[in-house]
Amino acid sequence: MGAAHTMKCLNNLVTALTLTATAEGLAIxxxxxxxxxxxxxxxxxxxxxxxxxRTHIHQRVLRRSGSYTAMQASMVPMHAAPSVLN
Known part of the structure; x- marks a missing residue:
């Protein structure tokens, strides 16, 4: 796996964790x-x-519009994450 693909996987991981933490905080x-x-x-x-x-929460949660397709699409490469850690 190349450096760019590794970085994309790591970026997707950080984004997903940030979204999860933010959503939990807003729910609480x-x-x-x-x-x-x-x-x-x-x-x-x-x-x-x-x-x-700055973007996702306002666009998709507060306005209750759009879909979660972008978030779901960002998760697709995460199947490669275990190979990055090895």
Missing amino acids: GTHCGLDPAVMTEVLNESTGNSWIT
């Missing part, structure tokens, strides 16, 4: 009565800022 905050839009604004102005909070 919402359960505690916080507004997801306000939480996202706070994250975007603090150390929780990421591409996920």
Whole structure:
């Protein structure tokens, strides 16, 4: 596996983990009565800022539009991750 493919797999892993952590944080905050839009604004102005909070959450969660096809597509190469670690 080449360096570019390895980096793509690692980037997809970090993106997926960031999305998961952000979604969990928003779910917990919402359960505690916080507004997801306000939480996202706070994250975007603090150390929780990421591409996920700046784009994906706003486009697909707060607006409830689009599909998760892009996220699902980003996960496809992850089957190669074990070979990167060996």
